[in-house]
Amino acid sequence: MERDQAPSLDALAAALARARPAGFRDLFLERVADTVCHIERGNIVARHAILREGGAVRREGTHYSADGLTRVTLARLLDVPGRTLPTLGTPPHPVPPDLAPLVAELPETCESVRWRWRWAAVVRGGRAVTLRRPQLLEVTLVNGRRSLATFPRPLGWRPPEALPPGRASAPVGPARALLAPAAAAVLLHELLGHTLEGDFLVSGTSPLARLWGKRLLALPLDVIDDPTRFDLPGAFDTDDEGYPGQPRPLLAAGTLIGALCDEASAATLGVQPGNARRAGVHAPPRPRLSNLIVTNAWPEDPPREGATIEVESVSAGSLDPLSELLELGVRSGWRLQRGRRASRLHPFTLVGRVDRVRAGLLGAFGTPQESGEPGWCGKAGEVVPAGAVAPWLLVEGMEVR
């Protein structure tokens, strides 16, 4: 588009400072480019390209958002005359990368590959901040298994594997489960991520709301949320309210020491903001996880002899704050016998109450590994990319259903 020339965000910030829209809090601008390749038997059979751009304004207690970044659109959002605003210059959508060489490396069971580029800026308090995020690459297999990574692909990145079907049913009832890093990442994301989001803590819906400064896990885990890890999908240098993104310690030796906060919940909880994220221009910023990182674990190999099942990959995880039930949809796993993998299991569900799972984390093993899962994190129907670095985990207190 012609107007994609030199950035003019400072001019826009100055114009807003002059125009003083009633009840104005901030203006969020976004441009997104998506390319999706649909794949059949290793060949790209369709390619869809989508360019989106839009603006969102928080004013007078309402979040107004609209597609398009013309002066007319912004003036309507801000409720100011169009002539008071400069023509906006934003960076052009980049030329998408050639994904064919990547597709050639993927298993035949690959269904689609998506590349995403995103540019965003926040204008508030008379100044404009551009937000930096990594480009993303999502690979989806026909069985629904998904892996999200940054693009260009980080060193050592491996495509998700197509897993063979199960041969036996998981034994229903209480289980001692050994979770591989990809599965452990989802468990920790549900157990510690959503429960430490500021809005849940303020409203009292989080089961951890009254445990500040208390020992949360018997296991002495150190856990941080780190948006500055630009090799992981949840990275950002500045959050979607314009605050700098910084590593935030959440647990130290199993004790709760931090929370994930946007501006509003930070004010209530008396901590720093910097964790506000938007799922897109039409979603208001909310406190969210970025990259959940476990920084310590025992160096030993994962102890299969101490577990009854091994969970290799999960299709979904959820935490119902209402019933405090944590649920993992296990896509693939093994029944273990005398420390060995005995038979591959059909998909099953692992369920446990948050307090029992907290008490039931028995050990963290091996070097924590980056994981393509959970990949996308949903909250109130709004989805943001999330990364994780997790070790193997041995857990009891959950049951197979």
Place this chain on the structure above:
Amino acid sequence: MRPQFADVLPALLRAADELARHRCRFETFAKVGETVVRRTGHSGNQERQHLLEVGVGCRVVVAGKVGFGAAAGSHAAAGREAARLARENLLPGPDPLPPARLLGATAVPGLPEAGGEEAREGFLKALEKGFAREGRGLLLREVRMLDGCSTASILTGEGFTARAPACGCAIEVLIAAGEGPQRLFHRAARSLADLDPDAFVRQACETSRLTSRGSAASGGLTDVLLAPAVAAPLVEALGAAIIEDTLHTGAREPRIAKAWCLVDERSGPSGLLPLPFDGEGVASRPLTLLADGRLQERCGCWADTHQRGMGAGGAVRSTYVAPPKSGPANVVLHAIPARSPAELLQMMEQGCYLAIPAGRLRREPESGRFSLRAGAVSVRHGRFAAAHPIVELRGSLRRLLAGLVAAGNDPASFSLSCAVTVPTLLLRGLEVA
């Protein structure tokens, strides 16, 4: 609030102009939609959102190659970008555009009167008043309201042009009892005027109390009575599996109970979302999915169905950012004969009444099996016997097809991935755990 066709005209026309110059078959699809969202928490905190979504998507066919591109915005540049992207992403493939002879628009019921902010405010006040009256011992944790209108427009290289205005609203309330999990109640309608806040709140409070405390259910195969809110996601999944042809019926033809009369009422008047044409411009008509104990029509979007000798007319397209795909739009389960819930309870005699879902429907795409958690009550001799705050309903779509015995006279509408209108259902032999 009512987005106008004219709002998106520059983008739509520019996209068509760009593509017409290149001697290709094409279709441009534009959508403009305006949505108001309100959330009110129990401590009085309010969140208000006002969304305007607008953009254009193009499908192009040139010399055996097919492309798709989309761009946000209502201005001409957005149309030009969408056209450019579609042409730059051409890959060999069969022509997915339906032939011009299939395109058309069916007359559908007009839009209800737009209520605006006053109607929304009035509805929320009535809801709060109703809760103050009915909700003793319960806490109204959150009220969510979504009210929106849209206009979809289509223009093809062969000169077909049509537009489809639509509107709808959804209400959700989150209620906490002194014990047990909180409950989320959901209803949808074409307009707020079609929803009765008093009846909705009364039913929500009764259900919350009924299922708030109790014991675990004894597991096993049993007869189940599904309240409309529990039946809706199952019927949605069934409708989608039929239209997407992923029913997993195995080698044998599935046994289908005679009580099923499931119709995708695309042109209305039943259900929530009557539209004059489907997601790719094929004139709307009712698609009968299940009736008389057998699978009836199997239709999808043209690209999926024409090579298999199946009908077009089953395309859906909720947004301009993706091409149309096969799927249900406005699923309605017609009860023939329609019985009162009390009559259904008597018919069941012994079993489990699932009153309110407690989470999403989980499906295993490879096997067709599903599980759904719900708040429930055991039934003995046609009467409620014991409450169970959480049970899990398990089964397969095949078992669902075979198990329907009767349906109620209490249809309710829900806005899921498609519109679903369903009454209370009585089914034999599903697993409750």
